[in-house]
Amino acid sequence: MLKELSEAFGVSGHEDAVRQLILDTIKDLVDEYRVDALGNLIASKKGRGRARRKVMVAAHMDEVGLMIMHVEKEGSLRFRPVGGIDPRVLLAKKVLVGDDKVPGVVGVKPIHLLEPKGREQVVQVKDMSIDIGASSKEEAEKLVKIGDYAAFGVSFSELGGELRTVKGKAFDDRAGCAVLVGLLRESYRFDFYAVFTVQEEVGLRGARVAAHAIAPDIAFALEGTICDDMPKKRDISPTTTLGAGPAITIMDRSVIADRRLVELLVNTAEKKGIPYQFKQPGLGGTDAGAIHLSREGVPAAVVAVPSRNIHSPVCLLSLNDLDNTLCLMRETLARVHKLDLSR
Amino acid sequence: MKELIGELTEAFGPSGSEDAVRELIRERISGHVDEVRVDPLGNLIAFKKGRAKRGVQGRKIMLAAHMDEIGVIISHVDEKGFLRFAPVGGVRPLHLLGSRVLFSDGMIGVIGREKPEKRTEFPSIDKMFIDVGAPDKEHLTKEVGDVAVFVRPFVDLGQRLTAKAFDDRIGCAVLVQTVLDLKRTPHDVYFVFTVQEEVGLRGALTSAFGVEPDVAVAVDVTGTGDTPEAHPMAVSLGAGPAIKVKDRGMLTHPGVKNWMANTAERLGLPYQFEVLEWGTTDAMAIQTSRAGVAAGVLSIPCRYIHSPSEMVDYNDVQNAVKLLVGLLRGPVDI
Numbered sequence: 309m310l311k312e313l314s315e316a317f318g319v320s321g322h323e324d325a326v327r328q329l330i331l332d333t334i335k336d337l338v339d340e341y342r343v344d345a346l347g348n349l350i351a352s353k354k355g356r357g358r359a360r361r362k363v364m365v366a367a368h369m370d371e372v373g374l375m376i377m378h379v380e381k382e383g384s385l386r387f388r389p390v391g392g393i394d395p396r397v398l399l400a401k402k403v404l405v406g407d408d409k410v411p412g413v414v415g416v417k418p419i420h421l422l423e424p425k426g427r428e429q430v431v432q433v434k435d436m437s438i439d440i441g442a443s444s445k446e447e448a449e450k451l452v453k454i455g456d457y458a459a460f461g462v463s464f465s466e467l468g469g470e471l472r473t474v475k476g477k478a479f480d481d482r483a484g485c486a487v488l489v490g491l492l493r494e495s496y497r498f499d500f501y502a503v504f505t506v507q508e509e510v511g512l513r514g515a516r517v518a519a520h521a522i523a524p525d526i527a528f529a530l531e532g533t534i535c536d537d538m539p540k541k542r543d544i545s546p547t548t549t550l551g552a553g554p555a556i557t558i559m560d561r562s563v564i565a566d567r568r569l570v571e572l573l574v575n576t577a578e579k580k581g582i583p584y585q586f587k588q589p590g591l592g593g594t595d596a597g598a599i600h601l602s603r604e605g606v607p608a609a610v611v612a613v614p615s616r617n618i619h620s621p622v623c624l625l626s627l628n629d630l631d632n633t634l635c636l637m638r639e640t641l642a643r644v645h646k647l648d649l650s651r
Numbered sequence: 652m653k654e655l656i657g658e659l660t661e662a663f664g665p666s667g668s669e670d671a672v673r674e675l676i677r678e679r680i681s682g683h684v685d686e687v688r689v690d691p692l693g694n695l696i697a698f699k700k701g702r703a704k705r706g707v708q709g710r711k712i713m714l715a716a717h718m719d720e721i722g723v724i725i726s727h728v729d730e731k732g733f734l735r736f737a738p739v740g741g742v743r744p745l746h747l748l749g750s751r752v753l754f755s756d757g758m759i760g761v762i763g764r765e766k767p768e769k770r771t772e773f774p775s776i777d778k779m780f781i782d783v784g785a786p787d788k789e790h791l792t793k794e795v796g797d798v799a800v801f802v803r804p805f806v807d808l809g810q811r812l813t814a815k816a817f818d819d820r821i822g823c824a825v826l827v828q829t830v831l832d833l834k835r836t837p838h839d840v841y842f843v844f845t846v847q848e849e850v851g852l853r854g855a856l857t858s859a860f861g862v863e864p865d866v867a868v869a870v871d872v873t874g875t876g877d878t879p880e881a882h883p884m885a886v887s888l889g890a891g892p893a894i895k896v897k898d899r900g901m902l903t904h905p906g907v908k909n910w911m912a913n914t915a916e917r918l919g920l921p922y923q924f925e926v927l928e929w930g931t932t933d934a935m936a937i938q939t940s941r942a943g944v945a946a947g948v949l950s951i952p953c954r955y956i957h958s959p960s961e962m963v964d965y966n967d968v969q970n971a972v973k974l975l976v977g978l979l980r981g982p983v984d985i
Contacts, residue, residue: 605691
């Protein structure tokens with residue numbers, strides 16, 4: 309499932325292919341589903357028992373990518389990033405442009421032509437262009453229109469090893485989508501709303517409206533998160549570590565996770581022997597940021613699969629972490645109906 | 652009221668962990684309001700029902716003061732048991748050096764710094780650490796995610812008061828005292844003690860949605876221009892509570908501003924108008940809640956905001972209570 313999800317195209321605002329793929333997989337697993345006005349896929353399963361809570365679990369379908377802004381007379385394509393992309397990861401990368409997936413490459417000045425100073429400078433996105441092999445504006449415009457999206461052209465593959473490492477694009481947040489699809493295979497003691505959101509990378513937009521519509525009692529966001537566990541000279545911690553288990557957020561820029569939910573996650577992990585780690589506080593933001601501020605407020609938490617190189621063409625994650633994230637969420641959701649939320 | 656202020660400022664309550672402050676306030680106001688509830692994010696919402704008064708149109712009024720204070724959160728425990736940390740809210744590195752911090756269990760830590768490159772270099776937060784005196788990592792009881800606040804006892808300087816977290820425990824104290832002094836009101840009044848203001852007005856956003864007020868007033872601190880070589884600002888300690896005209900996040904509803912100023916005039920209370928060039932308050936989030944709310948801010952002038960030793964004038968505090976009680980007793984003329 310992760311392979312298919314990773315290879316599907318879904319830059320923010322154009323998540324259709326990802327949504328269709330997920331819909332085909334889950335429609336027989338859920339009681340109801342609908343696509344809302346912004347494009348969120350909202351699937352629900354009725355819970356067993358009386359006095360049921362509404363629990364929303366969100367994962368975003370969109371990925372960071374590019375949008376074509378202008379076609380030069382020589383046939384190359386000027387573009388802007390959609391979502392947060394470090395310009396340094398773009399040079400000489402393969403991209404696929406538009407719905408027809410026209411292959412292209414982000415141009416780069418050969419090292420031979422760089423002045424010594426130029427080697428230390430970062431090329432700005434406005435100075436980059438995509439080469440699709442067209443030799444004139446007319447030729448390029450037969451294949452591409454202004455406003456077309458471009459996504460990284462990277463295929464999924466396994467690197468293996470003890471951590472069962474895999475590589476691919478868009479693990480932020482197709483990893484979360486894969487876990488959420490997995491969660492739909494279970495049944496619950498509460499009304500379960502699985503929400504595959506749109507436009508997270510441009511400002512948590514889909515999650516905001518979906519949470520308003522659902523009005524959940526509790527929410528979780530599932531993520532592929534920052535992992536920077538390369539060797540460090542100083543004794544400072546990585547944001548997360550690959551293979552160390554699902555990363556639980558305590559505080560990031562968008563949310564202070566509900567302490568009771570964090571405790572439930574930690575207690576569940578310890579009871580069931582599932583490895584876990586805390587994401588280093590203070591960094592990043594997720595759909596939980598929008599969901600917890602919806603209506604009268606929603607207690608919310610975030611669980612994430614650590615992923616190296618997120619927001620770049622090639623991400624890496626450990627399938628062990630992915631499995632353990634599913635396991636932790638499944639076990640936590642099995643207990644969440646008993647959580648006392650009064651205070 | 653000084654005892655209440657002292658107790659509130661010394662309570663532990665960084666954004667997201669306001670429980671101790673909430674319990675303290677709940678205890679103080681219970682029996683003086685008609686209903687108290689805590690909403691999903693942790694806002695304490697106390698409701699006082701209006702009793703009809705001839706000739707006065709009852710309105711739904713929300714008063715907000717935030718319970719949370721700025722603090723720090725542990726981001727990493729190193730091999731020797733030193734704690735790296737990230738800020739919770741607008742903590743300035745300047746105020747951290749030489750400070751002590753307090754954890755929820757009462758443990759104290761001191762802030763240390765790495766060797767500077769140059770003697771004049773001022774360290775950023777990632778070059779600092781907390782030392783709780785643990786001889787090694789094994790003896791450490793603190794872990795990633797634990798939060799701490801400044802340590803600083805409340806001191807009564809006579810006319811002036813100093814403490815940590817006047818931002819915004821002084822607003823909480825003003826609201827609590829208003830609850831106690833307000834015997835009767837023609838309006839349905841919601842006293843809302845909000846959470847997570849310092850990280851983005853989050854509690855105000857959700858509680859305003861829940862309360863759905865007609866009119867709202869946030870009570871918070873504001874800066875002053877009355878210290879040596881201060882940034883110019885026409886607000887001084889002791890010149891009365893400040894009626895906000897604008898800050899970085901909002902323009903006060905002119906009707907609310909005039910309602911406050913006219914009431915102060917009528918009651919013979921001192922006041923000053925405030926234009927703040929930086930910062931904002933819960934009123935910004937409340938103002939744009941649902942279909943919009945007529946919102947304003949009553950500010951307590953405060954020196955050294957976000958430092959461990961903030962300072963307010965006791966007369967300003969008492970006059971803020973008198974003005975709020977006056978506002979709630981009469982008609983809302985906006």
